[in-house]
């Protein structure tokens with residue numbers, strides 16, 4: 001992490017597969033280098049986008065090792081997804097992760113499936129924070145975990161020593177987003193976890209985002225964060241709308257099918273394959289994403305008047 005904390009665009013790396021179904025490590029290495037060279041602040045290994053639930057233990061280690069190497073080359077932080085439903089097992093996983101020495105932070109979901117009370121979630125993260133040698137980023141994604149965190153709970157989590165941020169993915173910009181971002185604990189960063197809502201969350205004060213669609217337009221996403229940092233509202237508004245249209249297209253089908261299909265179409269990964277029960281993206285979703293990308297590339301972002309003209 002930079003000394004000022006978490007900031008900017010973190011790309012949750014896809015797991016590329018070769019034609020024989022094995023993990024395409026060379027393609028992953030090149031992809032990781034390319035997004036870092038384009039302006040990603042760091043990488044996330046084993047985010048939802050990396051299909052961690054569908055990988056073997058050995059494949060997961062490979063993903064982390066390849067991403068760690070790329071981050072070392074660029075002096076960029078690596079966040080690693082880990083943890084699950086059971087508190088003690090999650091604590092052991094965090095210790096194992098710390099043992100690898102490569103993670104700057106761990107992305108840990110609110111315990112999925114169990115549906116504990118909010119006090120139970122707080123107790124879970126209190127235990128993890130007390131035992132984890134690596135800083136924690138809470139992954140708040142109720143539509144995946146079945147466990148919704150409200151603003152007071154997120155604030156209480158943010159005050160725990162060792163909890164440095166939340167990946168906020170409520171599927172909308174809700175009351176809790178407004179409430180939380182209006183009064184953040186010191187040193188606690190909010191990262192947008194729903195690509196389509198990056199711009200409004202930045203407007204509310206989010207520090208950046210963890211965004212699968214940033215594989216496809218890393219520099220543009222980084223530019224949006226920079227525009228907000230500099231108070232360049234015209235640029236921020238136009239870029240925000242164009243990037244939201246791209247993200248809408250990417251998320252028209254279950255992630256990461258569309259992003260992988262587009263990367264494969266661009267020749268950046270060997271195949272568009274995802275593992276069952278995920279299904280490959282439709283041609284229609286890929287075509288719509290490519291067209292949103294073309295529109296984005298047509299923006300002349302250094303010239304505000306051109307930007308305004310580019311608005312539909």
Ligand SMILES: O=C(O)C1=N[C@H](C(=O)O)C[C@H](O)C1
Pocket residue numbers: 012044046047048049050193194195210211212213255256
């Ligand atoms: O891998 C991630 O981290 C992300 N996962 C989200 C999801 O698929 O639910 C989407 C977001 O872009 C990043």
